[in-house]
Structures are given as structure tokens and as C-alpha cells.
Amino acid sequence: MVSERSGAQVLVASNRGPVSYALAADGALSAKRGGGGLVSGLSAIGPGSDALWVCAALGDGDREAVRRSGGALDPEDTGGQRVRMLDIPAEVHADAYNGVANSVLWFVHHMLYQTPLEPVFDDRFRAQWASYETYNAAFAEALADAAAPSAAVLVQDYHLALVPGMLRDRRPDLRIAHFSHTPWAPPEYFAMLPDDVQRKLTVGILGADRANFLTERWARAFTGCCRQALGADCDAYWPSDGAPYVVSTPPESTPRRTRIGVHGLGADADFLRERAHRPDVEERMATLRQQIGGTDRKTIVRVDRTELSKNIVRGLLAYRRLLADHPEWHERVVHVAFAYPSRQDLAVYREYTAEVGRLAEEINAEYGTADWQPVELHVKDDFARSLAAYRLADVALVNPIRDGMNLVAKEIPVVSDHGCALVLSREAGAYAELGKDALVINPYDINATAEALHTALSMEYGERAERTKRLAAAATALPPAQWFLDQLDALKTDPATSSSAP
Numbered sequence: 001m002v003s004e005r006s007g008a009q010v011l012v013a014s015n016r017g018p019v020s021y022a023l024a025a026d027g028a029l030s031a032k033r034g035g036g037g038l039v040s041g042l043s044a045i046g047p048g049s050d051a052l053w054v055c056a057a058l059g060d061g062d063r064e065a066v067r068r069s070g071g072a073l074d075p076e077d078t079g080g081q082r083v084r085m086l087d088i089p090a091e092v093h094a095d096a097y098n099g100v101a102n103s104v105l106w107f108v109h110h111m112l113y114q115t116p117l118e119p120v121f122d123d124r125f126r127a128q129w130a131s132y133e134t135y136n137a138a139f140a141e142a143l144a145d146a147a148a149p150s151a152a153v154l155v156q157d158y159h160l161a162l163v164p165g166m167l168r169d170r171r172p173d174l175r176i177a178h179f180s181h182t183p184w185a186p187p188e189y190f191a192m193l194p195d196d197v198q199r200k201l202t203v204g205i206l207g208a209d210r211a212n213f214l215t216e217r218w219a220r221a222f223t224g225c226c227r228q229a230l231g232a233d234c235d236a237y238w239p240s241d242g243a244p245y246v247v248s249t250p251p252e253s254t255p256r257r258t259r260i261g262v263h264g265l266g267a268d269a270d271f272l273r274e275r276a277h278r279p280d281v282e283e284r285m286a287t288l289r290q291q292i293g294g295t296d297r298k299t300i301v302r303v304d305r306t307e308l309s310k311n312i313v314r315g316l317l318a319y320r321r322l323l324a325d326h327p328e329w330h331e332r333v334v335h336v337a338f339a340y341p342s343r344q345d346l347a348v349y350r351e352y353t354a355e356v357g358r359l360a361e362e363i364n365a366e367y368g369t370a371d372w373q374p375v376e377l378h379v380k381d382d383f384a385r386s387l388a389a390y391r392l393a394d395v396a397l398v399n400p401i402r403d404g405m406n407l408v409a410k411e412i413p414v415v416s417d418h419g420c421a422l423v424l425s426r427e428a429g430a431y432a433e434l435g436k437d438a439l440v441i442n443p444y445d446i447n448a449t450a451e452a453l454h455t456a457l458s459m460e461y462g463e464r465a466e467r468t469k470r471l472a473a474a475a476t477a478l479p480p481a482q483w484f485l486d487q488l489d490a491l492k493t494d495p496a497t498s499s500s501a502p
């Protein structure tokens with residue numbers, strides 16, 4: 001393995017890393033490895049590579065692990081991955097992550113502001129914004145320090161939008177990509193942000209050689225926002241026979257060209273199919289079957305972080321509407337809803353979590369009988385149980401208000417045991433690839449969602465199975481390993497154009 005001093009050839013940067021630590025009362029540290037597209041994507045470049053993942057310490061356990069290891073974590077804890085965790089001061093991180101990234105940028109890109117929930121750009125925001133800059137600079141500094149000459153750096157998500165520009169200033173030799181895992185706000189919505197913030201966010205990402213997105217829709221929104229925020233200093237090109245790019249002229253600098261990439265992350269079929277047939281998943285299927293009860297009851301499954309953009313409340317309201325309009329389903333369907341708590345430092349998320357719980361209870365009180373509980377709501381994160389539900393599902397409900405991709409919509413068809421009808425929001429990135437074989441809904445329309453659930457529940461098995469096969473094929477077109485390699489290849493093979501006009 002290459003030592004960190006000689007510099008890494010490939011670097012990944014993200015707020016949340018591939019491992020987190022819990023600190024026990026007796027001072028013992030235990031590591032928990034995360035999953036997701038990036039973790040499996042990075043494994044594609046092989047064990048023993050010198051790739052380095054730079055992430056933030058997110059809690060007391062992480063901070064203690066950084067103190068004990070000096071920042072370069074023990075590869076035993078990370079599955080062999082080299083990880084450098086940054087101990088950014090807790091208040092700076094909280095302002096950047098909770099204040100700017102999750103309360104403002106997440107809300108803007110997912111278009112979640114609705115009266116009376118509105119953005120406030122006061123002195124408090126300005127202090128948080130300063131922290132966001134400091135936190136981005138800490139990443140840029142660490143990456144500049146750890147990268148080998150001309151190394152490839154893959155910067156992830158809205159938390160780190162300023163990093164590409166900051167890193168370019170420090171290390172013009174590097175190949176830099178930024179990936180947005182979220183949607184990108186349309187220009188009219190992005191316009192809500194203060195003008196200087198709009199400029200810094202777009203110039204920050206345009207500091208990269210490539211700005212990558214999950215769908216063309218989000219990529220086009222980004223280029224529209226660049227034009228809006230930078231005016232005469234920016235032009236976006238979408239040639240009919242070549243790769244799109246943006247030419248921007250940062251202050252006191254020559255024009256720079258940033259290529260725009262679209263990489264639609266898919267499901268990891270091999271991993272999911274193997275994992276979904278292990279004994280712990282079989283056990284949970286048995287438990288779930290008991291909870292569902294009845295021999296011919298159908299199951300509507302949803303699996304989400306408890307997240308406003310996932311639209312769980314409207315999903316439950318649609319299910320209630322289904323039970324009201326179609327009494328023939330009473331005792332014959334159960335809604336298995338897994339809603340795993342997320343971002344509980346934010347009051348609006350805590351309130352949303354409580355609302356989900358209240359509504360599930362209300363529906364059960366309203367319609368439940370001695371041996372039928374209409375909603376099975378579970379909030380404890382359990383991946384094996386999620387896979388068990390995927391296998392059992394007759395209907396999958398994926399109804400986000402907006403979503404970068406939504407991997408649940410892609411994973412369920414891959415592991416489904418007997419075919420599953422997919423009710424899918426047209427505002428999920430996955431719609432671009434799965435729309436043809438899904439029952440497509442407007443996520444705000446509760447009545448139409450209820451009708452789509454009815455149609456899905458009534459679908460013939462043969463049709464369901466056929467659609468599921470096609471959905472699984474579309475969902476696995478770009479598995480995480482290929483998704484990651486494609487980005488890396490594009491970054492390495494693009495001519496070095498970042499400092500010249502087209």
C-alpha cells in the first residue's frame with residue numbers, strides 16, 4: 001500500500017464517510033461500516049489501490065477515533081479502504097451541515113420550502129455560511145495535501161460545493177470532478193438564495209473539470225442556474241452530437257471549461273441478490289409474514305429515511321384514501337412502511353417523524369380489526385429486514401416530492417420474489433429510466449396516488465412479473481462499480497481543458 005506522504009492517485013471526498021464510530025461508556029470504540037453506491041463503487045478500483053477517502057468526523061465516536069489514530073483510520077475498521085477523517089470543530093461542522101447544507105441547500109434542491117417554512121437569510125445564516133466556507137476549505141486543504149501530482153479527485157454532493165474551486169486554486173494540476181447526488185433546483189427556485197451565495201455555489205462546482213449528475217434533468221437545471229447566477233460570465237452548451245459543457249470566466253481569470261456528465265447510478269444486482277438470500281433475511285421474512293397475517297393479504301412496501309422529500313405523510317394519506325374508497329381491500333392489504341429516523345438534530349425532521357407515527361396510529365385506529373393492522377410502521381434501521389420486505393412486496397410505493405435518483409425503486413425489482421408493481425413519483429430521478437414500466441404519479445396528488453395503489457394491487461401476476469423483469473434490467477444498467485469507473489475514466493481521458501475556452 002502506498003504511504004499517504006507520497007500522495008494518492010484517486011481521492012474521494014464526502015461529508016459522510018464509509019465508516020462511523022460509537023464510543024461506549026468504558027471508552028471502547030466500535031466501528032460500523034456504511035453501504036451505498038460510493039462504497040461499492042470505490043471497491044471497483046480494487047483492494048490494495050492507494051485510493052484515499054476524505055470525510056468529516058460526525059460525532060463523539062468519530063472524533064475520538066480521529067484523536068486515537070491521528071486521522072488516518074485503521075484499515076481493519078474500513079474494510080481495507082484508506083480513510084482520512086477530518087476533525088472539523090463541532091460548531092463549524094454543525095453550522096455547515098445542519099445550518100447550510102441540510103436546512104438550506106437540501107431544501108432548495110428538493111424545493112421543500114412552502115409557506116410557512118421559508119428560508120431566512122439573516123445574520124445567523126451569514127455566520128453559518130462562513131462556517132460552510134471554513135468547512136469546505138478544510139476539505140480542500142486536506143485533499144491538496146494528500147493528492148499525488150495530477151491525481152483524480154471525486155468530490156461528493158451539496159455539502160462540498162465550494163471544494164472544487166478551492167482545490168483548483170491550491171492545486172491546478174489535479175483532475176477534479178464533482179458529483180451531485182441530489183436533484184438540482186430549477187433557476188427560478190435557486191434564485192431564492194442570496195446572489196453572492198448563488199455565485200459561490202456555481203463557481204465552486206465549475207472549478208471542477210467535470211460536474212456530474214444523476215439525470216439530464218438535474219444537469220440542465222444546473223447549467224440554467226450557472227447562466228442565471230453568472231450572467232455574461234457564463235455560457236452553457238448542449239451540442240446535439242457531443243458532451244455538454246459550461247464555459248465560465250471566474251473573476252480575474254481566463255475562461256474555463258467544465259464538462260457536464262450524466263451518470264445514472266444503478267442497483268448492485270450481484271450484491272443484493274446474494275445478500276437477500278442469507279438466513280437473517282429469511283428469518284425476517286418469516287417475522288414479517290406473521291405481522292402481515294392472513295394467507296392472501298397483499299403488501300405495499302416503502303423503505304425510506306424519514307425525510308421530508310420522501311413524502312411519507314402523503315403516502316400514508318393516499319393509503320388511507322385507498323381504504324376509504326376501496327373497502328374491498330379491508331383485511332386484504334397491509335402497508336409495510338419502514339421510515340428510518342434521519343437528521344434528528346433538525347426540529348423540522350423531528351416533527352415530521354412524529355407526524356408519520358401519529359398518522360400510522362390514526363389509520364390503524366380507524367380501520368384496524370382484531371386480526372388486521374393496516375399499517376406496519378417500523379423505525380429501527382435494519383437492512384436485512386428491508387431486503388425481506390423487498391422480497392415480499394406486491395406493490396412498492398416510491399412517491400418523493402423530488403429525489404436525485406431513489407435507489408429503493410431500483411432495488412425492489414431486482415430482489416422481488418414474485419414480481420412487484422412499482423408506484424413511482426415522476427419527480428424521482430429513477431423515473432427517467434423506470435417510468436415506462438411503473439405506475440407513475442404526481443407526488444402531491446393524494447387521490448391519484450390512492451388510485452395508482454389500487455391499480456397496482458389489482459394488477460395480474462403475469463403483467464406484474466413481466467414489468468418487474470424489465471424494471472430490474474433498467475435498474476441494473478449501470479451498477480455502482482461501473483458508475484464509479486465511468487466517472488474516473490471520463491475525468492482521466494478528457495483533454496485538460498479546465499483553463500482554456502472551447
Ligand code: G6P
Binds near residue numbers: 181182
Ligand atoms: C442523501 C445525500 C447524501 C447523504 C444521505 C444521508 O442521499 O445525497 O449525501 O449522505 O442523503 O443523509 P445524511 O445527512 O444522514 O448524511
